[in-house]
Amino acid sequence: MSQIRPIRPTRHAFTLIELLVVIAIIAVLIALLLPAVQSAREAARRTQCTNNLKQLGLGCFNFESANGYFPQGPHDGHPQAVTSSGAPDPNGFNYDEVSPAYGGTTCCNAWHPDGWNQFFKILPYAEQQAVYNLANFSVLPYNGGQNVNGDLDVSRVAIPYHSCPTRRAPQRYGTDPLTAISKNDYAGCAGFFTGQFIDCDFGVADPGRFIPPAPNGATPNSDERSTINQANTGGRKGAIAWSGRGVKRKLADISDGTSNSILIGEKGLPPDRHAGEGGDNERWNNAGWDEDVIRWHFVPQPDRQAPNGTGACATPPTPGGASIWRRTFGSSHPGGANMLLCDGSVRFFKFTVDPGTFRKLAVVDDGEPISSDAY
Numbered sequence: 001m002s003q004i005r006p007i008r009p010t011r012h013a014f015t016l017i018e019l020l021v022v023i024a025i026i027a028v029l030i031a032l033l034l035p036a037v038q039s040a041r042e043a044a045r046r047t048q049c050t051n052n053l054k055q056l057g058l059g060c061f062n063f064e065s066a067n068g069y070f071p072q073g074p075h076d077g078h079p080q081a082v083t084s085s086g087a088p089d090p091n092g093f094n095y096d097e098v099s100p101a102y103g104g105t106t107c108c109n110a111w112h113p114d115g116w117n118q119f120f121k122i123l124p125y126a127e128q129q130a131v132y133n134l135a136n137f138s139v140l141p142y143n144g145g146q147n148v149n150g151d152l153d154v155s156r157v158a159i160p161y162h163s164c165p166t167r168r169a170p171q172r173y174g175t176d177p178l179t180a181i182s183k184n185d186y187a188g189c190a191g192f193f194t195g196q197f198i199d200c201d202f203g204v205a206d207p208g209r210f211i212p213p214a215p216n217g218a219t220p221n222s223d224e225r226s227t228i229n230q231a232n233t234g235g236r237k238g239a240i241a242w243s244g245r246g247v248k249r250k251l252a253d254i255s256d257g258t259s260n261s262i263l264i265g266e267k268g269l270p271p272d273r274h275a276g277e278g279g280d281n282e283r284w285n286n287a288g289w290d291e292d293v294i295r296w297h298f299v300p301q302p303d304r305q306a307p308n309g310t311g312a313c314a315t316p317p318t319p320g321g322a323s324i325w326r327r328t329f330g331s332s333h334p335g336g337a338n339m340l341l342c343d344g345s346v347r348f349f350k351f352t353v354d355p356g357t358f359r360k361l362a363v364v365d366d367g368e369p370i371s372s373d374a375y
Helices: 016-067 151-155 355-362
Strands: 186-189 262-266 336-341 346-350
Touching: 016 186, 016 262, 016 336, 016 346
Parallel strands: none
Antiparallel strands: 186 262, 262 336, 336 346
16 A cells, blocks of 8 residues: 655745845854944053053053152253263253244253163053163263163063054064064153144244144244253143153142043054154153153144145145144044043043143143143
């Protein structure tokens, strides 16, 4: 007796339209999820940047507790500069420049480790004693001593908390591994600056450009080593001061209040100018009193929108060009930049912050009130 086999139902494949619909749905889901993933990643990077500044703050406050003052900023040459034979060398301590004189003082690095910058000075207080020990303090302060005073050895070390992860990872720049050096994404706050917020051509052409109107800017155009821009002029002082004549910034000097004064912040740097711009071309430990490690009161700028070369100085402005010297804080974060205040806290300042408010925060002794809801 024959058995009747059941008929199996026919299985149809997806039609082309159905596949396209599924692909479209997946694409929409990815488009919806991608910004959230990117936002989460940026939040993590910004948190790491905040932690970097807190680490720098810890080093600064440990230094202050041990010495009674904040770490001094850098100077160029040396107040007791000598030749290689030991004779006094006046070229090493030409420190007096009165505006409108421009660019005539000693530069562009310190001739002895005791003139290196605030980031070097705090190394023993921020778990980097071994790097600090690479410096040779026993050599004479002469031009050329950088070859024997440990300058290169220190600059070759990429300090982890010197790099904002939104901008770049800790790394060294240069094709020769023996001389490749690392950089720093942070800068000390030197208060109020007289002159341009970017220097395209050493102040020669159109010296009135890039100077905000008073009270958030001032003339005559002056360079960073001009006496008035060394963070030591009353009513315009910065938390990090030029050290060529021994100025030491104590907590008592911060008369505006430590919670209303910036100590260190993220420095502005366009993405195509890493290790090449005037504010990122020197050794992280010894650039002298320079935009590599010092910035002033101007409103922070987003890296991708900031002028990225001397083309910005042309009429009309054009993209790119040769290197400029940038005196603004800034960052690669969306919306703003992190700043370490003199009370140890870290605040995120929007790029839209009021220029007057930021100026007051950058100066430690202007005596001007700041509303608690101003930033």
